[in-house]
Amino acid sequence: MGRGANRDGAAELVQATLTAVEGGEDGCRELAIHARDGYAHPKAYLLLYGTIADDDAATELTTDAFGFDLDSDNGTNVKQVRLGRNAVLVDRNHHGALIHEPPEFTARNGQRNSVIGLDATDREHLWELAIGQNVERRDIHETPRARREFLQQTLNLQVVQTTPHTKTYEGSKKGRNFDGDIALVRAVAEEYGAGRLRQDTLTSTSKPGVITTKVVQQEIEDEIEDDISAIDHYGNVTGSNAMGELNLGVVVGCQHFGDYTVEKWAALAGEQVSRTGRGEALDYGCPTGNAYLKHMRQDQTLQAVLRFGCDEEGAIVFAHTAALHEDLPVVGDGAVVRAFSESTQEVARTAQQFRDQEFTVSDLVDTVDCSRRTVRRVLAELSEMGYLERHDPGDGLANEYHTIDEPGSGDVELPTIDTLGTQTRENDHPGQDSLEQYYTWFVRDPSPQDEDRSQHGVGTATLPAPDEVTAGPPPG
DNA sequence: TTCTAGCTGCCCCAACAACG
DNA sequence: CGTTGTTGGGGCAGCTAGAA
Structure with a gap:
């Protein structure tokens, strides 16, 4: 789409349009007929076709975020018209128009080219929209499961999901x-960094690499720079191998390009967007909008995850988002990541004064800027996490606490993952055995919250070892 | 900007202990 | 015996952080 041609031809376009409009519909047809002989802008044909198209040939759409009037953010009414493989959006409020003109895929001599696209993310529908013709999809894997297994066995990739939330880290960070x-990145660096993970397969593991959105990168970069090897943002890692040597990665949050882009794609497909829900339940109410949403979230995170461990050693990647592509081999989840509330941090800080002495709720409540009830709740919570020890002298008497460890600004419990690296070595045949083990990874330990709380809970969310198979379909 | 889940303060409650 | 103080719990309202 020649931007230059667009600008260069603008004057002629306006003149031709004026002439055509003065000549009414016949004039437009006349212009359209001669569109390719140089006296009209090449796109005038499409533009005018879109403008004069009968209503029954067009699709009427209303938008909320998408529009042509840069001074307005209220959306507009557009009509979508298709002509062959092209699509035209015309603003009913006369602020502009958009032409989608897919490439021809023909050689100079008129012969059709064969085109092969390689894409790990498989959004067939979006591809068809973009290139204006049907695509024939060939998958090198039979099933999503086979694909996951490939990533796991061959690329030695393991993903740990650390939050049930989507975490759309885009737009205002206010x-x-x-x-x-930050606590998560630090915990990953501490628990899994510096060669502590499976020395036999991940020899060069050191500090983790981090991929996140641009705003988050700016926000947390300074805080974690000592804990990590590298940090980059989604938009800057596509096709990059800068993280390829890192065997430990953290992907924080997912992208969302804004409703504007979603509505634009849907409008080009002639679909009306109606947004409902949020987070995981977000639904744009039309196939293209929802496919594009998955493209923004799942596909981008997938690409980011695949940036890590491009050597034979593979990688373990902690994904702090729920927007994970179904192809990703998620070997663990259930990590608990929480940022301590204002009052929690204040109570914990105040409690530090009592270092070795015992203290009660009453000792804190006067120096702390929150209520007695809150202090009680916080102390109970901190005790449960192992930052405090609670001595209960029985009902009716004040509980006595003493400090064990000082909590930071957040708390992270990572699930233990050490099942796989050795397995791929032991059974080098990627057959039934690995399949069976694959199922076991989804079997959750039914009692995640008992015992092992001593060290403020690190590693409490356990994954079952492969020999503790309690459920799952029979192999084969 | 709007919606909502979770945090927080507040008040009430039952059960108990210590004190006078 | 009554008063005061303790713990945890429930319910409720107001606020805020997070998501889009």
Whole structure:
């Protein structure tokens, strides 16, 4: 789409349009007929076709975020008209128009080219929209499961999901609290960094690499720079191998390009967007909108995850988002990441004064800027996480606490993952055995919250070892 | 900007202990 | 015996952080 041609031809376009409009519909047809002989802008044909198209040949759409009037953010009414493989959007409020003109895929001599696209993310529908013709999809894997297994066995990739939330880290960072994210990165660096993970397969593991959105990168970069090897944002890692040597990665949050883009794609497909829900339940109410949403979230995170461990050693990647592509081999979840609330941090800080002495709720309540009830709740919570020890002298008497460890700005419990690296070595035949084990990874330990809380809970969310198979379909 | 889930403060409750 | 103080719990309202 020649931007230059667009600008260069603008004057002629306006003149031709004026002439055509003065000549009414016949004039437009006349112009359209001669569109390719140089006296009209090449796109005038499409533009005018779109403008004069009968209503029954067009699709009427209303938008909320998408529009042509840059001074307005209220959306507009557009009509979508298709002509062959091209699509035209015309603003009913006369602020502009958009032409989608897919490439021809023909050689100079008129012969059709064969085109082969390689894409790990498989959004057939979006591809068809973009190139204006049907695509024939060939999958090198039989099933999603086979694909996951390939990523796992061959690329030695393991993904750990650390939050049930989507975490759309895009747009304004106002009112956002990234303490939990920082705590997560630090915990990963401490628990899995510096060669502590499966020395036999991941020899060069050191500090993790981090991929996140641009705003978050700016926000947390300074805080975690000592804990990580590298940090980059989604938009900058596509096709990049800068993280390829890192065997430990953290992907924080997912992208959302804004409703504007979603509505634009849907409009080009002639679909009306109606947005409902949020987070996981977000639904744009039309196939293209929802496919594009998955493209923004799942596909981008998939690409980011695949940036890590491009050597034979593979990688373990912690994904702090629920927007994970179904192809990703998620070997663990259930990590708990929380940012401590204002009052929790204050109570914990105040409690530090009592270092070795015992203290009660009453000792804190006067120096702390929150209520007695809150202090009680916080102390109970901190005790449960192992930052405090609670001595209960029985009902009716004040509980006595003493400090064990000082909590930071957040708390992270990572699931233990050490099942796989050795397995791929032991059974080098990627057959039934690995399949069977694959199922076991989804079997959750039914009692995640008992015992092992001593070290403020690190590693409590356990995954069953492969020999503790309690459920799952029979192999084969 | 709007919606909502979770945090927080507040008040009430039952059960108990210590004190006078 | 009554008063005061303790713990945890429930319910409720107001606020805020997070998501889009």
